[in-house]
Amino acid sequence: MTIRGFKNHPYIPNSVPEIEDEMLKEIGLNSIEELHEDVPDEIKLKENLNFPEALGSEYELKRHIEGILNKNKNCLENLNFLGAGCWQHYVPAICDEINGRGEFLTAYGGEPYNDFGRFQALFEYQSLVAELVDMEVVNVPTMDWTQAAATAISMASRVVGKKQVLVPRLMDREKLMAIKNYCEPVLEIVEVDYDKKTGCMCMDDLKKKISDKTAAVYFENPSYLGFIEVNGHKISDIAHELGALSVVGVDPISLGVIAPPPSYGANIVCGDLQPLGVHMNYGGGQSGFMATMDEEKYVMEFPSRLFGIASTNVEGEYGFGDVAYDRTSFGNYRENGKEYVGTQSALWGITAGVYLATMGPKGMEEVGQTIMQKSQYAVRRLNELDNINGSYFDSVFFKEFVVDFSKTGKSVKEVNKALLEKGIFGGKDLSEDFPELGQCALYCVTEVHTKTDIDKLITALEEIVL
């Protein structure tokens, strides 16, 4: 057998041979090979794993990985107009500073007595998001909006005791796939058609499909394709009339200027925290939230942890703890768990809290306004180009909009390839997800884009399509 093991490794203090020997002796063994006595020989590996030897030093590791990552071309070196569920916003330095603090980065499942700051920071995150969405209860973050939406839908189903959910046809197809997988075979998901002119949910189709079997109507505002669902109130009313709930997914960075969902009848709100101070990370910055009013029938259907504030036995102190812990799979509900509690994306919740506190009411209002102005400017400029329709739908939009290239004679794929050669990441190609729209792409303009950036896009497109 090959001699195995790596002595004196910097991450493994007790790999020092003398210490290893001393400890082995203490437990009555002669070599590390004698550990694992219960692992049967027939399933023990006889040779080392077959992959490259360790890099020789931290310096070599750094050089090696930086070398690989240098093959990437990122959204700072290029001009990026991609959104579609992951958005390029400015991340204030303070968000990175707090997010990188070793205490938060390496904490995990402690109690308030040792992880007091984690509890307070997450309680505050819950409180700050609650203000943003105008609700009273917010959970410790989930994996992403996709999971938050699936969870919110299931919560709604349990609250009203029905098994069918309506969702808009114009939603992220991948999110829909994940929701369907999450809900199968317990819930039935039915798509509601859209108004061809505005993209908004078709009221006639909604009325046709909703019934007393419907648990909830889920819709998003701004929608996946950027337009504002102006009929939010009507949708909620229709749902409520038949005993269903209104579940609304929302981009939180829009809420400094756009009405919060409860104002148009939402019972459960969900969304993604990534726009609030989290880098895109190739899609690794996503983090979901859910919110409801503080009513027992809703709170008891949250499957996630909810950190609540409490008193201690010393006056003048707050403590924190788990609200209704038994409702979770960590409590007494393992096999009857409404979902699974485990590691999700708590650090992004703390980061989102830092972002909201830094931005304050003024900052959130201003960023919302800037995004609206800049994205409207982009559409105006796009419309000046022959054969390009800057906004396929005739609706007010936030941050994202559907650009129609159908009349250019070029596919979105071709346009994007040509843009890439000019250092521009064009919008997401929608032609496969929504073929009925023709050659359309979803563009995203945020506060990070300057007039020069947008004009550069226009000039590039002018050269490509003319």
Added chain:
Amino acid sequence: MKKIDRSCKVRKNFHQAKWDEAIIFELSQKGERGILVPKAETKISEKVGDGISKLPKNMKRKTVLNLPEMSQNRVLRHYTRLSQETLGADVNVEIGQGTCTVKYSPKINDQLSRIPKMAELHPLQDESTVQGILQIMYETDLYLREVSGMDRITFQPGGGSQGVFTMASLVYAYYKEKGEENQRNEIITTIYSHPSDAAAPHVKGYKIVYIHPDENGYPDFEAFKAAVSDKTAAFFVANPEDTGVYNKNILKFTKLVHEHGGLCGYDQANANGLLGVTRAKEAGFDMCFFNLHKTFSTPHGCGGPAVGATGVLKHIEKYLPAPLVDYDGEKYYLNYEITNNPYSVGKIRSFNGVAQVVLKAYAWIRSLGPEGLYQVAKTAVLNNNYLFKKLMELPYVDAPYIKGKQRVEQVRYTLEKLYNETGVSTADVQRRMMDFGMHYWQSHHPYYIPEPMTLEPTETPSKADLDEYIETLKFIFNEAYTNPEIVKTAPHQSVCHYIDESGMDDPEKWAVTWRSYQKKFK
């Protein structure tokens, strides 16, 4: 000046940072702000106006947001203080969080994950522009295949529990194709596997069947034989279980399930003590998952972001969520072909998982190599058995099952005797440990082992660290007999004192947000 006497290993003078820091809303000062936001240039506003007038009336925010108004340095100070009031693994001897493998997370890996070539990538960028991260994902897939024996890994699940959920989804998809999804409606697990092994399949509509341990702490094979049937969709189990007992008969279990046409899913949350020693494939599993934030050292981040990398054998591959990362000899690409069939589970998490966490796991694997991974497992088990031996020498500590034999990477102890003799409970010990800067975890509910204490040292602590932890526990156990009140009323040196949780289950009193608190406790 006299040299400080360090012969006592217990940190009697420890005190955690306590800042009396207000709730963030209480720090608000009208007019203050934390950052200036980029404005639209004049030429833009000349062209489009204020932008928001376009909003339909009913969709405009009418009230001013009730967020705190704070200067930037006040926000920074607030959160830095809260971080100081958090005892992460970077600042304490982290042995006390059993089942979670809280090990050292090298700083270089975190720094690399933050560079703009990683952090500023959009998941929908053209493949030609993300060759670096795709290479990292592809190669990490290859390494994890080698560690597990599986044929393919997906990084989409955002944590171990979503890994279990993914396995449950794969099982459902597998039987759906065979038309057996209604017949095979049971998943068998053990009571000492993680709660998510029961809870996640339940989301997929499965009935959960539990196997209890036999007198030695191994899952009871006779009970298992009685439970396996043609209703069995799968057997989900952690091995070692959370007790640290490794089921040496695991092959008999997986074989029996296969004979009845079922699948086997391995919860490898406790894989740290087995790296390079044994693998899921050889133990007869069809699928498994690893917590990259645990075994592969990407830090826990207060509970994520993480990755529950899920591996499968060839016959399960086509049910995986899309896309997978592949290499054609020249370039790396997102492969939808394998999963582009009606039976694929489609999608579990948005985009392609938490790429920066995969990067950190890659860096960790590359800094250890095969010999290092083997050393990790061996030292983790050595540390655990050293701790185990030292604690079992104490008269008031016990650990049910396999007396005199080794455990793998953790042990679930019981302090039942201590409690019976002194009235000091495991919860009391937990709070008192905090007074010496130590973290300690009991176990998941329900407590199948009375007064539990679950410790997992991993490969990270030195012998001196282990001795300090042991000495601190001994100090407290001694207090339980000599001065139990000081333990029961702990903590005394922490940020806060004993928390009154009586309102936590009462809708009239619970408050999940500051808004609710103000409404209820004005």
